[in-house]
Amino acid sequence: MTVSILHRVTGSGMATVGTLLLVWWLAAIAGGPQSYAVFHMVFAEFGKGVLGYIFGIGLTLSFFQHMASGIRHFILDTGAGYELNSAKRAANATFIFSVLATIAFWAFLLGAK
Amino acid sequence: MRGGTELGRVRGLGSAKAGAHHWLTHRITAASNLFLMLWFVIAVARLPGYDYATVRPWLASAWVAVPMILLIVSVFWHFRLGLQVVIEDYVHAETRVALMFALNFFVVATSAIAIFSILKVAFTAAAGVPA
Numbered sequence A: 001m002t003v004s005i006l007h008r009v010t011g012s013g014m015a016t017v018g019t020l021l022l023v024w025w026l027a028a029i030a031g032g033p034q035s036y037a038v039f040h041m042v043f044a045e046f047g048k049g050v051l052g053y054i055f056g057i058g059l060t061l062s063f064f065q066h067m068a069s070g071i072r073h074f075i076l077d078t079g080a081g082y083e084l085n086s087a088k089r090a091a092n093a094t095f096i097f098s099v100l101a102t103i104a105f106w107a108f109l110l111g112a113k
Numbered sequence B: 001m002r003g004g005t006e007l008g009r010v011r012g013l014g015s016a017k018a019g020a021h022h023w024l025t026h027r028i029t030a031a032s033n034l035f036l037m038l039w040f041v042i043a044v045a046r047l048p049g050y051d052y053a054t055v056r057p058w059l060a061s062a063w064v065a066v067p068m069i070l071l072i073v074s075v076f077w078h079f080r081l082g083l084q085v086v087i088e089d090y091v092h093a094e095t096r097v098a099l100m101f102a103l104n105f106f107v108v109a110t111s112a113i114a115i116f117s118i119l120k121v122a123f124t125a126a127a128g129v130p131a
């Protein structure tokens, strides 16, 4: 139940907010140094980059959750995994995966800089 | 439209014959999204920084520009199909038609801007403009 509504919420969120940010980023790079400076200001400099963290963490968490429940969809599509206990375990596994993957992503990103 | 009951009007028409194709394309783009998005997430995390001097030559490289264009096509197609399902589940009649129009407009406009931007960066890299 929760997993499938989250699949919808994360997919729709990435499709709207994520798309606009990705397109803004690409267009800012193509636009040259001044247009990139605006993007960089908003997401990396303003308030020590709060907006970058809020949108960045929101989108990575959404992505990993959607990816995990998407893979779960592939398994359910084969007709397997509908038994109540295994369905519950797989649903919980998607939450654990998305939180751990998000932490790993940010630890790597910040640690590597 | 011919009169009669609602059931009478649709009887014998069959399905719109696009449902299975929609479903399959959604799964195929889900699979290509999996590879392309994992590549993107890892590539972005591995960038040494996010300033203009780092990001522009990165995007200009063929090894980034080409998968990036593939990602735009795959992900945007996937969410175009996905948001259609969401709209069909919650919205009906005229509002649905208007929202589907807005969705198509949104996908076409954003993907055109994204692909144009990637190509512009890639094709102006060798010439070095603008620095």
Ligand code: HEM
Residues within 6 Å of the ligand: A007, A008, A009, A010, A011, A012, A014, A015, A016, A018, A019, A066, A067, A070, A071, A073, A074, B026, B027, B030, B031, B033, B034, B035, B037, B075, B078, B079, B081, B082, B083, B085, B086
């Ligand atoms: C790892 C990559 C991805 C995988 C494996 C994946 C998988 C899936 C699957 C299997 C569905 C169909 C679910 C159903 O039929 O109920 C779906 C729906 C959807 N996906 Fe993805 N997806 C991925 C990435 C994305 C991305 C990056 C976006 C947005 C930018 C996105 C947006 C959507 C939307 C809006 C839906 C419709 C949700 C619904 O009908 O409830 N997906 N995805």
